[in-house]
Amino acid sequence: MSIIDELKWRGAINQQTDEAGLSELVAQKAVGLYAGIDPTGDSMHIGHLIPFMILKRFQLAGHRPYIVIGGATGSIGDPSGKKSERKLQTMDQVRHNQDCLTAQMEHLFGQDGSFKIVNNYDWLSKLSLLDFLRDYGKLFNVNTMLNKEIVASRLEVGISYTEFTYQILQSIDFLHLYQHEDVQLQIGGADQWGNITSGIDLIHRQEGADAKVYGLTIPLLLKADGTKFGKSEGGNVWLDPKKTSPYEFYQFWINTDDRDVVKFLKYFTFLSQDEIQDLATAVATHPEKREAQTRLAEEVTEFVHGHQAVVEAKHITKALFSGDVAALTASEIEQGFKNMPSVTVSSDKQGLVEWLVDTTQIESSRRQAREDITNGAIRINGEKVTDTNAEIDPTSAFEGKFVIVRRGKKRYFLARVQ
Numbered sequence: 001m002s003i004i005d006e007l008k009w010r011g012a013i014n015q016q017t018d019e020a021g022l023s024e025l026v027a028q029k030a031v032g033l034y035a036g037i038d039p040t041g042d043s044m045h046i047g048h049l050i051p052f053m054i055l056k057r058f059q060l061a062g063h064r065p066y067i068v069i070g071g072a073t074g075s076i077g078d079p080s081g082k083k084s085e086r087k088l089q090t091m092d093q094v095r096h097n098q099d100c101l102t103a104q105m106e107h108l109f110g111q112d113g114s115f116k117i118v119n120n121y122d123w124l125s126k127l128s129l130l131d132f133l134r135d136y137g138k139l140f141n142v143n144t145m146l147n148k149e150i151v152a153s154r155l156e157v158g159i160s161y162t163e164f165t166y167q168i169l170q171s172i173d174f175l176h177l178y179q180h181e182d183v184q185l186q187i188g189g190a191d192q193w194g195n196i197t198s199g200i201d202l203i204h205r206q207e208g209a210d211a212k213v214y215g216l217t218i219p220l221l222l223k224a225d226g227t228k229f230g231k232s233e234g235g236n237v238w239l240d241p242k243k244t245s246p247y248e249f250y251q252f253w254i255n256t257d258d259r260d261v262v263k264f265l266k267y268f269t270f271l272s273q274d275e276i277q278d279l280a281t282a283v284a285t286h287p288e289k290r291e292a293q294t295r296l297a298e299e300v301t302e303f304v305h306g307h308q309a310v311v312e313a314k315h316i317t318k319a320l321f322s323g324d325v326a327a328l329t330a331s332e333i334e335q336g337f338k339n340m341p342s343v344t345v346s347s348d349k350q351g352l353v354e355w356l357v358d359t360t361q362i363e364s365s366r367r368q369a370r371e372d373i374t375n376g377a378i379r380i381n382g383e384k385v386t387d388t389n390a391e392i393d394p395t396s397a398f399e400g401k402f403v404i405v406r407r408g409k410k411r412y413f414l415a416r417v418q
């Protein structure tokens with residue numbers, strides 16, 4: 001199956017400039033292709049991953065992917081998909097974000113040198129205003145620019161000259177990569193259509209109408225329940241493990257709706273058509289086993305955070321489910337309890353009843369605390385405690401750093417020992 005047919009099967013093609021031409025090209029040679037990202041934040045989230053997973057698929061099929069980090073374009077701001085003017089970032093912010101994204105991209109894609117990461121600041125910052133106007137401005141027709149969906153939809157609210165110019169900068173990137181790296185295809189989200197076709201026009205004007213360049217966009221990912229893809233209760237799902245721990249990341253995928261899971265497997269994993277077909281059958285016949293969700297969570301977590309993160313995430317999930325938390329490591333506790341109620345306590349020993357009521361306020365009264373203890377509803381560090389006279393030593397487990405309390409079947413509390 002050709003890479004284009006594969007993308008179609010994965011539901012990953014929204015629009016193409018010349019389907020037949022591109023299919024012919026990818027059959028002939030190792031094609032240079034690119035997608036860009038602007039450093040508007042210091043981490044990617046899972047929505048950003050989509051075009052780059054597609055570059056990766058091209059790479060696996062023997063093609064030559066490039067990632068453009070938009071050190072220059074990020075300092076301007078793409079109006080695509082934005083209802084109002086963006087606030088300019090300071091150049092320090094742009095540089096910081098650009099360094100963070102570059103490191104993230106290198107970690108995900110850049111290890112073997114077959115993925116090139118470049119920064120458009122390197123060529124766009126060298127253009128003088130006069131060169132810009134004389135060499136490029138002349139090749140852009142204001143009417144055409146105004147008619148681009150992005151600009152047209154913004155005319156009522158208004159758009160600054162700066163953001164209006166954005167499409168020219170992205171077009172120069174495509175031209176630059178075409179001239180210097182033989183890049184012939186640009187990929188982006190559905191909102192990038194205007195910028196991509198504008199680059200193709202520029203290349204045709206500059207290099208001749210027979211220059212073979214193509215554009216392909218990816219559909220906006222929609223969930224069956226109509227809500228936006230990629231948000232969890234805590235907001236965006238980040239690739240930076242400090243913002244979204246690998247365990248939370250794993251949980252996000254595990255919680256995928258049955259109606260979405262096959263679509264996500266096609267978008268976010270490198271599993272084959274046969275494997276995904278088997279998982280689709282599993283969802284249809286035994287949805288309660290959640291095999292497809294588990295596989296999705298394993299695959300994506302491994303791709304982004306590595307194998308050890310999957311092992312830890314599964315370990316945490318299992319321990320929290322069974323209540324057998326004693327075997328968790330300190331790092332697993334940090335991840336697994338990030339969003340659970342927590343208190344800070346001293347390392348002093350104390351009667352358990354007082355500790356549950358006065359120190360941690362896990363229990364609302366001594367009477368309730370005694371009742372819960374007698375009923376076997378209280379577990380400390382995974383162990384059931386039924387003696388109302390028991391004493392607690394907060395430093396007795398987890399390197400003296402944590403106490404895990406479970407009340408009833410599911411309610412966990414974390415005490416951090418100071």
Ligand SMILES: N[C@@H](Cc1ccc(O)cc1)C(=O)O
Nearest residue numbers: 036037038070073078170173
């Ligand atoms: N405009 C793209 C990012 C980008 C930047 C430079 C490019 O050459 C290509 C793409 C976006 O906002 O998603």
